[in-house]
Amino acid sequence: MIEAIDLTKTYGAGLRAVPAMAAVSLAVRQGEALGIVGESGCGKTTTARTMLRLEEPSSGRLLFDGRDVTHLRGEALRRFRAEAQLVFQNPFDALNPRFTIRRSLAEPLDNFGVPRAEHAARIEAVMRRVLLLPAAQWLDRRPHELSGGQLQRVVLARALIPGPKLLVADEPVSMLDVSVRAGILNLLRRARDELGLAAIYISHDLALIRTVCERTAVMYRGRVVEEGPTAALVAAPHHPYTRALIAAVPVPRVDQDRTPLPIRGSLADAPPPAPGCGFRNRCPAAFARCDTDTPALRTTDPGRRVACHLGD
Amino acid sequence: MRGVSAVLRLLRNEPFAAVGGLIYAVVALVALLAPLIAPYNPREILRTGRRVARYMPVSAEYWLGTTSSGRDVLSQVIYGTRAALLVGLTAAVAVVAIGTVLGLLSGYLGGWVDKAVTRGADVVLGLPFLPSMLVVAALTRPGTAVIIGSVALLLWPNTARVIRAQVLSLRERAWVDAARMTGCSSTRIMFVHILPQVLPLAALYGSVAIGWAILAEASASFLGFGDPETVSWGVMLQEAYANQALSRGAWNWFTPPGVAIVLMVMAGFLISRGSEKLLFPKLAEQ
Amino acid sequence: MTALLSLDAFAVHYRTRSGPLRAVDGATMAVPPGSITGLVGESGCGKSTLARAVMGSLPDVAKVAGGRMVFEGQDITHLPERARRHLRWRRMAFVPQTAMNALDPVQRLLGHFLEVLQGRGGFSRSVAQARAAELFGLVGLNPDRLADYPHQFSGGMRQRASIALALALDPALVIADEPVTALDVIVQRQVLDVLLALQARLNLSVVLVTHDMAVVAYTCDRVAVMYAGQIVESGSVRAVLEAPLHPYSMGLTHAFPDLQGSEAALVPIEGSPPSLLNPPPGCRFAPRCPFAQERCRTVPPPLVAQDGHAVACWRADEAVALRGLAAEPATWAAMALV
Numbered sequence: 034m035i036e037a038i039d040l041t042k043t044y045g046a047g048l049r050a051v052p053a054m055a056a057v058s059l060a061v062r063q064g065e066a067l068g069i070v071g072e073s074g075c076g077k078t079t080t081a082r083t084m085l086r087l088e089e090p091s092s093g094r095l096l097f098d099g100r101d102v103t104h105l106r107g108e109a110l111r112r113f114r115a116e117a118q119l120v121f122q123n124p125f126d127a128l129n130p131r132f133t134i135r136r137s138l139a140e141p142l143d144n145f146g147v148p149r150a151e152h153a154a155r156i157e158a159v160m161r162r163v164l165l166l167p168a169a170q171w172l173d174r175r176p177h178e179l180s181g182g183q184l185q186r187v188v189l190a191r192a193l194i195p196g197p198k199l200l201v202a203d204e205p206v207s208m209l210d211v212s213v214r215a216g217i218l219n220l221l222r223r224a225r226d227e228l229g230l231a232a233i234y235i236s237h238d239l240a241l242i243r244t245v246c247e248r249t250a251v252m253y254r255g256r257v258v259e260e261g262p263t264a265a266l267v268a269a270p271h272h273p274y275t276r277a278l279i280a281a282v283p284v285p286r287v288d289q290d291r292t293p294l295p296i297r298g299s300l301a302d303a304p305p306p307a308p309g310c311g312f313r314n315r316c317p318a319a320f321a322r323c324d325t326d327t328p329a330l331r332t333t334d335p336g337r338r339v340a341c342h343l344g345d
Numbered sequence: 346m347r348g349v350s351a352v353l354r355l356l357r358n359e360p361f362a363a364v365g366g367l368i369y370a371v372v373a374l375v376a377l378l379a380p381l382i383a384p385y386n387p388r389e390i391l392r393t394g395r396r397v398a399r400y401m402p403v404s405a406e407y408w409l410g411t412t413s414s415g416r417d418v419l420s421q422v423i424y425g426t427r428a429a430l431l432v433g434l435t436a437a438v439a440v441v442a443i444g445t446v447l448g449l450l451s452g453y454l455g456g457w458v459d460k461a462v463t464r465g466a467d468v469v470l471g472l473p474f475l476p477s478m479l480v481v482a483a484l485t486r487p488g489t490a491v492i493i494g495s496v497a498l499l500l501w502p503n504t505a506r507v508i509r510a511q512v513l514s515l516r517e518r519a520w521v522d523a524a525r526m527t528g529c530s531s532t533r534i535m536f537v538h539i540l541p542q543v544l545p546l547a548a549l550y551g552s553v554a555i556g557w558a559i560l561a562e563a564s565a566s567f568l569g570f571g572d573p574e575t576v577s578w579g580v581m582l583q584e585a586y587a588n589q590a591l592s593r594g595a596w597n598w599f600t601p602p603g604v605a606i607v608l609m610v611m612a613g614f615l616i617s618r619g620s621e622k623l624l625f626p627k628l629a630e631q
Numbered sequence: 632m633t634a635l636l637s638l639d640a641f642a643v644h645y646r647t648r649s650g651p652l653r654a655v656d657g658a659t660m661a662v663p664p665g666s667i668t669g670l671v672g673e674s675g676c677g678k679s680t681l682a683r684a685v686m687g688s689l690p691d692v693a694k695v696a697g698g699r700m701v702f703e704g705q706d707i708t709h710l711p712e713r714a715r716r717h718l719r720w721r722r723m724a725f726v727p728q729t730a731m732n733a734l735d736p737v738q739r740l741l742g743h744f745l746e747v748l749q750g751r752g753g754f755s756r757s758v759a760q761a762r763a764a765e766l767f768g769l770v771g772l773n774p775d776r777l778a779d780y781p782h783q784f785s786g787g788m789r790q791r792a793s794i795a796l797a798l799a800l801d802p803a804l805v806i807a808d809e810p811v812t813a814l815d816v817i818v819q820r821q822v823l824d825v826l827l828a829l830q831a832r833l834n835l836s837v838v839l840v841t842h843d844m845a846v847v848a849y850t851c852d853r854v855a856v857m858y859a860g861q862i863v864e865s866g867s868v869r870a871v872l873e874a875p876l877h878p879y880s881m882g883l884t885h886a887f888p889d890l891q892g893s894e895a896a897l898v899p900i901e902g903s904p905p906s907l908l909n910p911p912p913g914c915r916f917a918p919r920c921p922f923a924q925e926r927c928r929t930v931p932p933p934l935v936a937q938d939g940h941a942v943a944c945w946r947a948d949e950a951v952a953l954r955g956l957a958a959e960p961a962t963w964a965a966m967a968l969v
Contacts, residue, residue, distance in 0.1 A: 072815035087522060114528045126519040129538055144528030164967070180903050191527065210673040211842060211886045212900035215960070216967075219899060237816060240845075240888035244897055267890065281820040283849035285887040287869045291827070291849070294820060301785030 034231035035084060035117070035199050036060040040093035042076075042083050053079040055255045056093070058330060061248075063198070066225060066232040068246030068263065070239050070278070072300060076255040077235045081201050084233070085117050086110060098198060115145045118192035120221070122204040124184035128176045134187055135172035141195045159190040163220055182213035186220065193224055200225065203235045218245055240282055243267055248336075251275050254304055254311045257330055261337035271339040273316045310342070318343055362619025365552075368612035376426035383420035384408070387576045390415045403597050410597040412581075413588040421576050422601045428577035429559050429609055432493055436558030439497035441551040444504025445543065451505070452512025453535050462509075466502035474499055475564055482570040489572050492565050496558045504550040511543050549617050556613030563606050578602035633704070634661035635804055635836050636685065641698035641708075643677075643684050653907045654680040654693070656860040659934050659941070662804070662853075665834040667826065669847035669868065671883075672857035675904055678840045681857070682808050685838070686725050687715035703803060720751050724797035726790075726807040733793045734781040740767075740792055741777040747799045766795040769832075770825050787818030791825055798829070806838045811846060823850050844887045848872055856880045859904050859915040866940035876942035876950045878920045881957035898957070901966040914945070921962045922946055922953050 042054040054076040061067045069077040082088045084095060086105060095103045097117065105113055121127035128137050138156050147155065160168035163186040176184060185205065192200060202221060206214040222245060225232050236242050242249055243263050250260040251274065259272040270276045277296035283289065298315045305314045308327050313319040322342045330340040357363070375382060384407075385391060391398040391407075397415040401407045409418035451462035478495040485491050515521065516539070524534045559578075565571050566579025573580060585591075585599040638658050645652040655677040662668045672678045683689050685700065687710065700708045703722065707715070719725075727733050734743060741763055748759035764774035770791040781789055790810055797805050807826070811819040827850060829835050839851055847854050848868060855865035856879065864877040875881045885898035902919040905911050914932050917923040927945050934943040946953060956962045 072817065085526070087525065111528050111530065114526055119523075119526050121519050121523060123519055127523050129520045129524070131541055140524070140529070141527035144530075144533075182903070188523075191523070195528070211844075212673060212882065215886060215897035215899035216901065218897065238888075239816075240890040243890060244888045244894060264894075277817060279890065281817045282890045283820070283823070283843075283845035284889045284891050285844045285848045285872060285884055286889065286892070287848055287872055289849060289891065291824070293824070294817065296817060299785060299787065299818065299821075300815065301788070 034061055034063045034065075034098060035233075036096045037080070037084055038094040038096070040080070040083055040090045040095060042079050042088060043091045052255050054083060054090075056330075057252075057255075057257055059084075059250055059257065059260070061199070061231045061233055063231050064225070064229050065248065066234060066246040068234045068236065068242035068249040069252060070236060070242050070249055071252035072237060072278075074254065074300060075252040077252050078203060079255075080252070081119070081203050081233060081235050085119055085201055086113060087119075111144070115141070115195040116197050117199040117201070118195065118197040120185075120189055120192050120200065120202040120205045123208050124181050124188055125176070125208075127188045128184065128191075130176050133173050133175055134179075137187065138172075138191055138194055141191060145195050155194060159194045162193060162224060163187070163190045165190070180213075181209045182216060185209060185213075185217050189217070189220060189224070193228070197230065199231045199233070201233045201235070204237070205234070206241070207236065207238065214241075221245070238282075239267070239278060240284070251278065256311060256340060257338075258312065258340045259338065260330070261334075265337065271333060271337070271344060272312075272341050273318055273343070274312055310340075359619035361615045365612040365615030365619060368608050369616070372426050372430065372609065372612075375423055376430050379424050379427060383417075383423040385417040385420045387416060387420040387424045389417075391417060400593065400595055409601055410595070412584060412598055413590070414584075418581075418598055418601060421581055422578070422605055424576040425578040425581065425602060425605065428489070428562070428575050429605070432489055432496075432562040432577075433555040433559045433609065436493045436496040436500075436561070437551045437554040439493065440500045440504055440554040440558075441547050443497055444501040444550065445508050445540070445547045447501065448505040448508025449512055449535050449540060449543065452509040453516055453531065453539065459509075462505065466505055469499060470502045472499060474561070478561060478565060479568065479570055482565055487565075487570045487572065489562070489575060492562045492571070493558070495565075496554070496561050500554055500557060504547060504554070507550060508543050508547060511546055512539055515539055515542055545620075549620050552613045552616045552620075554613075556610035559606060559609050563602075578605050634701075635664040635703065636662040636838070637701045638681075638685075639699045639701075641681070641684070641700055642696040643680050643689065643693055644696040645680075646692045646694070647908070649908055651696070651908075653696075653860050653910060655684065656696075656907070656910070657934075658698070658855075658857070658860075658862045660855040660862050660865050662836060662838055664803070664836050665830070666852045667830055667837040667839055667850055669851035669854040670838055670840045670857060671842065671844060671847050671854055673842055673904070675859075675907070676857045677860040677907075678857050679808055682725075682806050682838065682840050685806060686719065686723060687712070688719075688725070720747055720802065721800045722802050723804040723806065724800075724802040726793045726797050726805060726810050728809040729813055733796065734789060736781055739778055739780055740784075743792075743796055744777070744799060747796065752800045762799065763795075766798055767792075769798065769829060770795045771821075785818070787814050787822055790814065790822050794822075794825065794829070798833075798835075804836045804838065806840070808840045809842070810839070812841070812843070819846075826850060844872070844884055856883065859910060860907055861915060861943065862934070862941075863916065863944070864940075864942045870940045874950070875954065875957075876940065876947045877916075877944045878922050878946075878953060878957060879916050881954055882963060885958060885960075895958075896960050898960050898963050899967075900963055914943070919966060921956070921966055922949075 037057055037059045040054060040057045044051045044053055057080055069080060071077045083090050086102060090103060094101060102113055135156065139152055142152050142155060157168050165171045165183065165186050206217050209217065234242060234246055246263050249263040249266050250257050253274050259266065259275045267279060270279055277294050280294050295317045296315050302314060304311055309325055310323045310328050313323040328340045328342050330338045332338050333344055391411060398411050399413055399415050401411040403410050407417055411417055447462050451459040477499055481495045482491050521534060521538065524538050562571065562577060563579035563582065566577055567583045569583060571577065571579050581602040582599055590598045638660050641655060641658040643655040645654055658681055670678045695708060699706060744763035745759050748754045748762055749756060763777055767774045767777060772788060772791055784792060811822050814822060826837060830837060841847060851868050854868050854871050855862045856877065858879050864871055864880045871880055872884055875884055882898055882900045888897060900919055905915050911918060913928045913930055917927040932943045932945045934941050
C-alpha cells in the first residue's frame with residue numbers, strides 16, 4: 034500500500050544540517066501492521082510524518098497505492114490526506130478545544146467534499162465503530178469534557194471518517210492510563226481488520242508493539258537498523274542495538290534478567306563520524322570494518338533485513 | 346454563549362475591568378441619548394436677553410457654563426461622546442482588523458510574508474506617532490477620516506506582533522497538524538481554527554486602541570488639525586486654548602473635555618488590565 | 632522488624648470550591664528498612680500526593696485529614712514545618728519526576744551539592760566536595776562533571792544526579808516520584824540498575840512511585856497498589872504479581888505487555904476512576920469490577936492483612952478462582968456493555 038524508498042529528511046542546511054531520517058526504506062501492505070520502534074531522536078516520528086507527507090522528504094521516493102506522492106503539493110496533496118490518516122499521541126491536544134465533537138468529525142467530511150446530507154450517517158457510523166455510544170450524548174460536547182481514553186476514541190473516529198487506506202498511529206496510547214490502553218488498541222485492531230487498512234504504529238514501547246504489529250522496524254539515529262516479523266525479531270534479534278533494546282525492557286514478572294545491558298555509552302554521546310556504522314561507539318561487538326563501511330540494510334533471511342556487518 | 350458568561354463573570358470578579366466597562370457603558374449611553382440629555386444644541390449660540398451668553402460661569406441654567414462664543418459646555422461634552430466613540434471605535438476596529446490579519450498571515454505562513462510584515466512593522470514602529478499623524482493630516486484634508494486612517498496605519502504593528510507571537514505558538518499545537526491532516530487548506534486553518542483563538546487577545550488590544558485613538562483625535566484637534574465642524578472634546582480644547590480660557594480662569598470650559606478624554610483612555614487600559622485573567626489564566630493560577 | 636515508615640488510614644484532602652477533594656483517603660502501608668517499596672497506580676490515584684505528604688511538602692490547599700504517619704518511630708502526622716525541615720534531606724529525601732524540578736538550571740552541579748552538604752549538613756567545603764565526588768561515583772557519573780550545568784547532562788544523567796543529591800546527607804528514606812517515566816528504555820534500565828546497586832550497597836530504603844508494573848517487578852521488593860486515593864493491596868512484589876488478591880491488581884498485572892512471555896492479549900479495564908469529590912459508597916473499584924456484588928457497592932471493604940499481604944476486597948478468599956477469570960480479556964470486556 035505504501036512504500037518508502039531511500040527516504041531522507043534533513044533539517045537545516047550546511048554545517049548545521051540535522052539528518053533526522055537517512056535512507057529509510059520501508060513498505061506496508063494492505064491489512065498489515067508495521068511497528069516502528071526506537072528511542073528519542075531515532076527518527077520514528079519524522080518517518081511517520083514524512084510518509085504522511087506532513088513533511089516533504091529531502092530525497093528519496095514515496096509510493097502510495099502505486100502512485101508517486103513524494104512531491105505532492107496543493108490540491109493533490111490535500112486529496113491525498115483522505116487516504117492516509119494519523120492518530121495523534123496526545124489526545125488532549127489533538128482536537129481544537131473550541132470545536133464540539135460533531136464539528137471536529139464533520140470537518141474532514143466538509144474538506145473532502147462529502148455532501149452534507151451524508152454527514153449525519155457517516156458520523157453516526159464512525160461513533161459506533163469507536164464505541165462512543167449513544168452518539169448523541171457525545172457529539173455536542175467539547176474536548177475538555179472528555180477523558181483521555183474517550184478523546185482518543187474521537188481522534189480515531191476523526192481519522193477513520195474519510196475512509197483512509199493507511200492509518201498511522203504515533204504513540205497512540207502512551208499518554209493514556211494503562212487500564213485504558215488495551216481498549217484503544219483493540220479498537221484500532223478491529224478497525225484495521227474490518228476495513229482492511231494498512232497500519233503503521235510508532236512507539237518506544239517494544240512490548241506494546243509486539244502485541245499489535247506483525248512486522249517491526251527498529252530505528253537508531255535516523256536509520257532503520259533491523260526489520261522483520263515481530264515474533265522472529267524479538268525471539269532472535271540480529272542487530273546488537275535490537276538485542277540491547279530487548280534486554281532493557283522490564284517485564285511484569287519478578288524473575289527477570291537483571292544482568293548488565295550489552296551496550297556502552299549513551300545516546301547523549303556524540304555520534305561517530307561517517308563513514309562507518311553509526312552505532313559502533315556503543316556496540317559491544319564492533320570490529321574494524323564497522324569504522325570504514327556504513328552497513329546497508331540487507332536481506333538476511335526471507336522477510337528480515339539488518340544493517341550490520343556481523344552477519345557476514 | 347460561553348464567551349458571554351465568561352465576560353460577565355470577569356466583570357463581577359475583576360474591579361478594574363468592571364470600572365472600565367462601566368465607563369464605556371456610560372459613555373455609550375450618553376452618546377446614544379445625547380439629544381435627550383443635552384440641555385441645549387451644542388452649536389447653538391445662546392443668548393441672555395439680547396446679549397450673547399459668553400463665558401457664563403457654572404450656574405443652574407448652564408451647568409458647566411458657556412464658551413467664548415456662547416455655546417453650552419455641558420451639551421458640547423455630551424455630544425462629544427459621539428465623536429469620541431465614532432473615532433475611537435472605528436479606529437480600534439481598523440487597528441485590530443489590520444493587525445490581526447497581518448499577524449495571522451505572518452505568523453502562520455512564515456517565509457517572505459513574515460519577513461515583509463515584520464519589516465513593515467519595524468518601520469512603522471520607528472515613526473513617532475503624533476508628528477507622523479500631523480504630517481498626514483497636513484498633506485491631506487484635516488478631518489475625522491484622516492485621523493482614523495492615521496491611527497490605523499500607525500498603531501497596527503503592536504497588535505500584529507502580539508498576534509503573530511501567539512499564532513507562532515498555536516501553530517505548533519497538535520490540532521493544527523490535525524487540521525492539516527483532515528484536509529484543511531491553509532486559509533481555513535488560519536481563519537477557522539486559529540483566528541478564534543487569537544480574537545480575545547486582539548480584542549484586548551482593541552480596547553487599548555480605542556483610548557489611543559481618542560487621544561490621537563484630541564491631540565490632532567487641539568493642534569488645529571481636526572475637523573472644526575464636528576463637536577468633539579479635542580476641538581473644545583482647541584477653542585478653549587485659542588481663546589485663552591486658561592488665563593481667563595474659565596476652568597469650566599477646558600476641564601470637562603480633558604477629564605472626559607482621560608476617563609476614556611483610562612477605561613481602555615483598565616479593561617485590558619482586568620481582562621488579563623481571562624486571557625492568560627495560567628498566570629493567575631500562580 | 633519495625634517499619635521505617637508506616638501509614639495508618641492516612642488521608643489528605645484538597646480544599647476546592649466544590650468541597651474537599653479526597654486525594655488520599657485511607658492509605659495504610661509499611662515500608663520496611665532496607666527495601667525498595669513500589670507505590671503503583673494510575674494517574675489521579677493519589678500516589679504523588681501521598682509521596683509529597685510523606686515529605687511534608689504539600690501545597691497550601693492540601694491538608695492532612697486523618698490517620699497517622701510514623702517515621703523512624705516518631706509520629707510525624709502533624710509535625711510543624713520547622714521540624715519537618717529538619718527531617719528533609721537529613722532523614723528523608725525526594726527525587727522528583729523530572730530532574731528539572733530538582734536542579735537549578737543556573738547553578739553548577741557542585742553548587743547544588745555544596746548547598747545541601749554545607750548549608751544543611753554543616754560540612755566544610757573540602758569535605759563537601761569530596762563527598763560530592765563520592766556520590767557522583769556511586770551513581771556512575773564522572774566526578775569531573777560536577778563542574779557542569781544541568782542542561783549539559785542528558786536526561787538519564789540528570790536523574791542520576793538528582794539521586795546522588797538526594798543521598799547527600801545519608802537519609803534513611805528516599806522517595807522517588809516516577810523517576811524513570813520520562814526516560815528512554817535503555818536509560819531507564821540504567822537508572823533502575825543504579826537504584827538497585829545503591830540499595831544493595833547502602834541498605835537504602837526507597838519508595839518508588841510509578842504507574843508501571845514492569846518497573847515495579849524489576850526494581851521493588853514490596854509494592855502497594857493504589858486506586859482512587861486508597862491502598863487496595865500491598866505485600867511482597869512476588870505475592871502481588873503472581874497471586875494478586877484484589878481485582879484491580881489482577882487487571883493491572885494483565886494490562887502490561889510481557890516482552891519475554893507469550894503474546895497474551897492485554898486486558899482493558901473499562902470505565903474511569905471515580906470522582907474524588909464524591910466517591911461512591913462501598914468499594915471504589917466496584918463500578919469497574921467484573922466481580923462486584925451487592926455488598927461491594929454499599930459497604931467499603933476493610934484492609935485485611937495476612938502473612939504480610941494486605942488486601943481490601945470482600946471476595947479476597949475467592950481470589951484463586953477470580954484470578955483465573957481475570958486473566959481472560961473477555962471477563963473485562965463484558966464490563967463495557969454495562
